[in-house]
Amino acid sequence: MNSQRSNLSSTLHSLDGRSYGNYKQIRGRYEFGPVTVFIDRVQVDPFASPSKVRIRINRAEAGFPTDITTERADRIAVSDFLFRVGNSFLHRTDRHAIILGRPGQEVLERTNVVIDDEGFEARLLVNLPARGRRILGHQAADILTRDVPELAQAMFVHANLATSAQASDGPTRDDSGNDAQDDSSDALREHVQLHRDQLELQNHLGEEDLLAFVGNGAILPRRSGDSDLPMDSRAVAFTSPSSLEHTVTLSSGRSLTGMAIPRGVTVIVGGGYHGKSTILRALERGVYPHIAGDGREWVITEPSATSIRAEDGRAVTGDDISPFINNLPSGTDTRAFTTTNASGSTSQAANLVEAVEVGARSLLIDEDTSATNFMIRDERMRALIPAEREPITPFVDRIRPLFTRRGVSTVLVAGGSSAFFEVADHVIALDAYVPQEVTEKAHELVGVDPAELEGASPADRDAASPASPVNREDESADDSGDMFAAPRPRIPTATALRPSSKTKSAKAKGLGQVQFGKAFIDLAAVSQLIDPQQTTGIAEALEYMAEIFDDRTSLTDALAEVEDMLDAQGVDGLTGNRDHPGHVSRPRPQEIAAALNRFRGLRLVE
Structure with missing residues (x-):
């Protein structure tokens, strides 16, 4: 037995039954063959935050291929894969005292598992056992000198991944009798390649002036409202309308076909429960890469896309909401608007301008979570309340100049109003989760001449005939060329995030x-x-x-x-x-x- 392992084990056994604070004696570094265990912080009592423990193996001992563990993006993908292997191993073996974290459907850059030039490291939280406030030293010895090193071996030794694959109920040997190590290695490479391809497709969106891509065959519905797992066999696989179908071949050789959403204004319509909000939620999550089997692997959205909604009661500090709200009866300057309790319309305006301020090139909006008076004002209301008496200029009047003057696109879900048809580049109707493009019909319904709009750029559309509903009377009356110019920078004070009452870290x-x-x-x-x-x-x-x-x-x-x-x-x-x-x-x-x-x-x- 390694002497350091023996020392840690004997120390823990000797602490059995003593008061909990004596656990502090075990802080330090311990070698378990190729595995190094660092006990960085020991919890002060059984009810405090868990102890912090790290496990590490150097690159030579780990034996992972360098071609997938050198580039930054690849390291993130490999770390995610090993994170899932370790989490499954702990779950299968009922080692509940050790916490590695819980992965979701997305691939995120995390501190849980990291790869650097020297090796592989996992950061664990460990609940050191006790009875009351007395140390259970024998159990602690099993956790720290057996379970923790075994986790490191399962996660970080490439040759052991085949055995570790059992943690996710995978076979150890395939039907042909080939070693499962080959399968496990293939699974790791497929995970990395999927991540590479998703990032490449996301870059492709910018090159092709696209906002998002939804691959044919995608499963967008989730299992339930509180689950992010894909729906079972009842789910309808996504199929692109032919008019928006786009095929891209990636450098890996993978060819993908699906619906490409161009930049501009896209409106998604349909009956209730037919999938409108489902596709919008998928686009929201499409800013992140997803794991294989999620169903949304090929729902890819440009990375700055931001969901916008009303949010009654939020604080607003110094926002320029004047493009949407101006000439308040109180005389308040909305070019630097501040409130501790924003209304629905004010909060949605603030959310929008704040998103644009930090670089959002696309907005994702659902009318169900929007303030109606922020979004639209129908003709009867316009006739009853003159524009000069209404401080709110609705989003329907600003959505096109927001794109033509600031380059900010919008995807909008609408189920109860046709107001946005006349300013939409594309209208997509969902029927039982099956999309169809109905732009021409929508334009006809609201009196937009398809011949006028065909082939016209968004800027051309804004310059259409005054009789066209695209040009609102109140918009042309008060708009200026710099309505959506970059606002004055907001500069927080030096003490903005250092209040005198703050004594602990966030x-x-x-x-x-x-x-x-x-x-x-x-x-x-x-x-x-x-x-x-x-x-x-x-x-x-x-x-x-x-x-x-x-x-x-x-x-x-x-x-x-x-x-x-x-x-x-x-x-x-x-x-x-x-x-x-x-x-x-x-x-x-x-x-x-x-x-x-x-x-x-x-x-x-x-």
Whole structure:
């Protein structure tokens, strides 16, 4: 037996029955053959946060091919694969004291498992056992000197992946009798190649001026409202309308055919429960790569796409919402609007301009989660309430200039109003989850001459005949060329994220909330936040940005600095490269900004 292993084991056995605080004696580094175990932090009592333990194997001992563990994107994919192997191993063997984390359907950059030039490392949380407040040393010895090293061997020794495949109920030998090691190695390579292809397809969207791609055969419905797993055999596989069908051949040789959504304005319609919101949710999640078997592997959305909704009661600080809300009876300046309790329309306007401020090139909107008076105002209401007496210019009047002047596209789900037909480049109707393009018919219904619009660019459409509904009277009356010009930069004060009452670091409270000092930031309406570890990443990012703000750095510049750091250092950089950073996933800048914008203590330089 390795002497260090023997020492740890004997120490733990000797601690059996003693008070819990004596566990602190085991902090340190231990060698278990090729596996190094680091006990970085020991919990202070049985009810405190779990102890932090790392396991590490160097590259030579791990034996993984260098061609899939060298490039940054490949390392993220391999780390994700090994994360799933380890999680399944722990679940199958009922080793509940060890926590590696819970993977979802998406591939995220995480701190749970990392690959660097020297080797492979997993960061574990371990609940050290006790009876009351007394150490269970014999059980602890089994966990730390047997279970933890076995997990490292299962995850990080390439030759052991075949055995580890049993953790996900996979066969150890195929029907032809070939070693399952070959299958497991193939599964790893397929996981990496899928990730490469998804990233390449996402890049292809930008090259082809596309907003999103939905592959034929995709399974978009989920098993239930509270499950992200794909629906069973009852699900209708997606098939693209012929008019929007697009084929792309990737450098791997993989050929994909599906629906390509061009940049511009796309409206999705259909009866209730026919799949409108389902496809929108798939597009929301399409900013992330997905694992094989999810059904949405080939639903790929351009990476800045942001979901926008009404959010009554949120705080707003210094937003320029004047393109949508202006001339308030109170005289409030909406070019730098601040409130602690936004209405539905005001909150949706704020969400939109904040998304554009941080670089969103596409907006994803469902009328079911929108404020009606923000979205539309019908002709009778326009006649009854003159434009000069209505502070809200509805989104239907701004959606086209938002695209033509700022290059921001929109995908909108509409089930109860035809108001957006006249400003849409494409109208897609869903019938029992089967899409058809009905643009021409929709234009005819609202009096848009297809001959006028055919072949016209979006800018040409905005210059159509004054009789066309595309040109709203109130839009032409108050629009200027810089209506959607870049707003004045918002510059937080140097102390914006350092309130005097804050004595502890920011902390995630589940998926939808961050505690920041005595304040709580509500992220429940931020629908593209998909993993509680991302919320932890947001909490860390807020701490990081607290050191950036200096009365001169804008919000967008601070976000860019965070992104540059993450690209250079990975998620560990958010945590100051602590030996054991805990379990953190990389959030998008859009969600970091969403948290900062909802912080009620945010203050700006005047």
